[in-house]
Amino acid sequence: xxxxRLRRATTPAAALTLPHPPAETGIVHLGLGNFHRAHQAVHxxxxxxxxDGPWGILGVxxxxxxxxxxxxxxxxxxxxxxxxxxxxxxxxxxVHTGALVATEQPAELLDALAAPTTAVITLTVTEHxxxxxxxxGGLDLDAPAVRADLRGATPPRTTIGQIVRxxxxxxxxxxxxxxxxxxxxxxxxxxxxxxxxHEFTQALPAAERDDLTPxxxxxxxFPNSMVDRIVPATTDTYRHAVATHLGxxxxxxxxxxxxxxxxxxxxxxxxxxxxxxxxxLFTDDVEPYELLKLRLLNGTHSLIAYLGALDGRETxxxxxxxxxxxxxxxxxxxxxxxxxxxxxxxxxxxxxxxxLFDRWANTALGHRTxxxxxxGSVKLRQRVPEPALFHLRAGRMPHHxxxxxxxxxxxxxPRPGFSPGPHATAMADPARxxxxxxxxxxxxxxxxxxxxxxxDSGLLGDGxxxxxxxxxxxxxxxxxxxxxxxxxAAADAAGTLRTPAHP
Numbered sequence: 001x002x003x004x005r006l007r008r009a010t011t012p013a014a015a016l017t018l019p020h021p022p023a024e025t026g027i028v029h030l031g032l033g034n035f036h037r038a039h040q041a042v043h044x045x046x047x048x049x050x051x052d053g054p055w056g057i058l059g060v061x062x063x064x065x066x067x068x069x070x071x072x073x074x075x076x077x078x079x080x081x082x083x084x085x086x087x088x089x090x091x092x093x094x095v096h097t098g099a100l101v102a103t104e105q106p107a108e109l110l111d112a113l114a115a116p117t118t119a120v121i122t123l124t125v126t127e128h129x130x131x132x133x134x135x136x137g138g139l140d141l142d143a144p145a146v147r148a149d150l151r152g153a154t155p156p157r158t159t160i161g162q163i164v165r166x167x168x169x170x171x172x173x174x175x176x177x178x179x180x181x182x183x184x185x186x187x188x189x190x191x192x193x194x195x196x197x198h199e200f201t202q203a204l205p206a207a208e209r210d211d212l213t214p215x216x217x218x219x220x221x222f223p224n225s226m227v228d229r230i231v232p233a234t235t236d237t238y239r240h241a242v243a244t245h246l247g248x249x250x251x252x253x254x255x256x257x258x259x260x261x262x263x264x265x266x267x268x269x270x271x272x273x274x275x276x277x278x279x280x281l282f283t284d285d286v287e288p289y290e291l292l293k294l295r296l297l298n299g300t301h302s303l304i305a306y307l308g309a310l311d312g313r314e315t316x317x318x319x320x321x322x323x324x325x326x327x328x329x330x331x332x333x334x335x336x337x338x339x340x341x342x343x344x345x346x347x348x349x350x351x352x353x354x355x356l357f358d359r360w361a362n363t364a365l366g367h368r369t370x371x372x373x374x375x376g377s378v379k380l381r382q383r384v385p386e387p388a389l390f391h392l393r394a395g396r397m398p399h400h401x402x403x404x405x406x407x408x409x410x411x412x413x414p415r416p417g418f419s420p421g422p423h424a425t426a427m428a429d430p431a432r433x434x435x436x437x438x439x440x441x442x443x444x445x446x447x448x449x450x451x452x453x454x455x456d457s458g459l460l461g462d463g464x465x466x467x468x469x470x471x472x473x474x475x476x477x478x479x480x481x482x483x484x485x486x487x488x489a490a491a492d493a494a495g496t497l498r499t500p501a502h503p
Contacts, residue, residue, distance in 0.1 A: 003243055006250040007075045008094055015246055017045040017093045021076070022056025025097045026273075028112045030159055031124040032061040032068055032099060038080050038231045038256040040122055040183055045093035046278030055273040056097035058112050062125065062159075068099035070252040079242045079253040083364040089258075090245040102162065106155030113166025116174050119270035121166075122181045123159060123193070124227075127378040128430055130186065130196055131158045134381060135458035137192070139199040150203050160196045164204075167197075167220065168212055177219040177269035183227045183262075185298055187290065187382050190265065194222035223265035224286040228293050230257045230359055232367040257362055259355065263289040288344045295337040297356055299383035300329050303400065304360060305372035306407035309423035310486040316372060317363040328490040329360075332400035340387040370426040376408045377431030377459055385461035392467050399493040402470060406477035407486060409454065413439055418482045431459060448475040 004010045008021065027044070029036055041057060048055055061068045071078060076096040082089040102109050112118060123129075133140040139160065140146055148154060149161030156162045163180060170178065180197070182189035201209050201216065232255050242250040262280040276282060283289070301316070307328060308319025319325050333353065343349045384401050391398040411424035413435035419425075429435075438453045452471045455464045464470055480489040 003247060003249040005074060006077050006079060006092070006242065006246070006248040008077050008092075009075075010248050011077060011092045011094075012246055015079075015090060015092050017042075017049055017091055018095060022048065022054075022095060022097055023052075024054035024056055024117055025058045025112070025115070026053070026055040026117060026271075027057045027120045027122055028060065028115075028118050029057050029122045029124070030060050030062070030102075030162065031126075031129065032059040032071075033124060034234060034254045035227075035229070035231045036122075036124045036183070037067075037078060037093075038254040039227055039229045039260060039262065040124070041093045041095050042080060042091075042256075042260065043262055043275055043278040043280055044273055045095040047273040047275045047280075048095065048278075050277035051274040053273055054117065057095055057122075058098045058100065059096050060100045060102055060109055060112070062129070063101070063103050065101045065104060067252050068101050071096060071099040074250070074252075077250075079246065079250045081238045081241045081253050081255045082258050083238075083241070083255055084258055084362055085364050088241055088245065088364075090242055090253075092246075103157070109162060110155075110166050110169050113163065114169035114173055116176050118178060120179045120181055120268065120272060121163065122183055124183045125159045126375060127184060127186055127382065128375050129159050130184070130192070131160060132192070132196060134377065134431075135462070139196045139203070141199075141203060146200075150200070160193075160200050164197055164200045164212075167216070168208065171212060171215050175215060175219065177221075179221045179223065179268045179270065179272070181223055181225060181264070183225055185227075185294060185379070185382065187294060188224055188287070189290075190222040190224035197222075219269060221267045221269045223267040224290065225265070226261070226263040226286055226290040226293050228261040228297065229259060230362070230365060230367055231255065232365050233371060237366075255365060257359055257365055259359055261293075288342050289347075291341055292343060292347065292352070294383055295341060295387060296333055296353065298379065299337055299387070299404070300333045300356070301360070301372055302376065302379060302383060303332050303404045303407065304329050305369040306376075306404065306411050306424070307486045307490065308369040309373055309411055309427070310407060310420055310481060312421050312423070313369055314366075314423055315363075316360050316367040316369060317365070319369055320357070320360045322487075324487045324490045326357075327494065328400060328403065329357075331494055332404065336391065336398040336401045337387055340390045368423070370423045373408075373411060373424070374428040375430065376412060376427070377429050377435075380405065380408060381460055385464055388470060389463045389467075392464075392470060397469065397473055399473065399495075402473040403477050403489060403493040405451075405460070406474045406481060406489065409435070409451070409474070410478055410481045410486075413454075415478070415482050434459070448472055451475045451478070
């Protein structure tokens with residue numbers, strides 16, 4: 001006999017975070033992916049369980065209708081499967097009031113952004129979703145989607161375009177204040193989002209921006225935030241876990257590790273949920289937490305993913321179990337990243353680092369190397385250049401940051417004749433074509449001219465182009481990966497390589 005479909009009525013009461021549906025929508029969230037559903041939604045449901053309020057979430061998927069339709073079919077219910085090697089816990093946040101698809105319901109999206117009850121607009125659209133130029137960090141005004149949104153001939157397709165067009169509609173109807181809260185892994189994500197919104201506004205015709213510009217300054221806030229939780233892709237394993245624990249069928253459960261962290265500036269223009277009762281931390285200075293996460297977690301995570309993929313490892317736990325990868329991860333974390341940080345006073349660095357390795361070793365999650373390694377051209381720009389320059393300017397070579405770049409390039413721009421393996425080949429990256437073009441112009445693809453051309457392109461910012469010694473080191477490590485494998489390159493970065501045998 002088939003199991004009943006997951007809905008509020010079929011969910012065991014003990015699994016429901018909220019005993020009743022939210023009364024009102026106060027948050028519009030752009031990016032209805034797994035991370036949002038396992039992070040902001042969970043924190044919000046926990047806050048509302050403690051202190052009720054008009055803070056239901058309208059979730060908006062960018063393009064894919066799969067999750068939105070499933071949530072509608074399940075009356076906005078889905079399960080979060082918190083899993084570790086020792087335990088599995090299944091809960092149902094049930095904090096959403098609706099689910100839209102931006103490409104299918106653009107008018108409804110703009111109405112929601114402009115609604116007087118909407119006090120907070122949150123975002124998890126990934127770094128790539130902000131349509132900024134890799135070279136300047138500003139809005140990519142040459143991108144066709146940005147140009148189309150500026151013309152206004154069709155419903156806006158970019159995240160920034162949607163926000164600005166929604167705010168335009170808002171100011172025309174009631175002009176109530178609102179907060180735009182980025183929850184993506186961007187350095188200074190609130191500051192960056194504000195910059196992009198203002199740049200889009202300034203690119204509009206004068207008649208459209210004259211009223212909007214001063215209102216943005218006075219009525220819209222963009223707090224910085226840091227989010228942290230490992231959330232893999234959904235598989236049948238997690239659907240089975242929901243069936244086992246709750247006795248219902250959920251088509252869109254979300255797996256997640258038990259750990260979750262959310263740090264924000266408390267700058268909200270029109271109120272907010274009591275997120276602190278749901279585990280969030282408020283501070284006047286998010287940057288130390290943000291850099292701690294972007295470098296120690298995300299930066300090290302990237303190196304594990306690229307070395308793991310090149311070593312044929314499908315998951316992060318499989319990769320971390322390889323001694324040479326674990327040693328490289330510890331080295332990049334301790335030697336290259338940690339000296340560039342000011343650790344927040346309420347964080348014990350040894351405990352935090354121990355937690356990181358426990359999280360990466362969580363075999364129950366099976367976070368895939370291809371997932372972590374995707375969009376590296378956007379991610380590494382946030383993680384590698386500043387720490388690398390910190391060391392280079394002090395006369396030190398950051399060998400494991402060079403290894404990170406070398407492993408990334410071997411994954412997404414492999415030398416002709418070199419196969420990086422299926423997990424690397426499956427990584428999505430918006431710069432693949434650009435890198436292929438650069439390789440085609442270089443006399444020896446993937447050699448020193450190629451790496452120098454990559455750094456000169458601004459793909460990893462502008463500062464590294466002035467350090468040919470870093471380019472040369474990256475090139476040496478690429479050569480070792482291609483000729484002798486990632487373990488030999490990691491040993492060389494650590495200074496322990498003996499003359500490698502011919503493969």
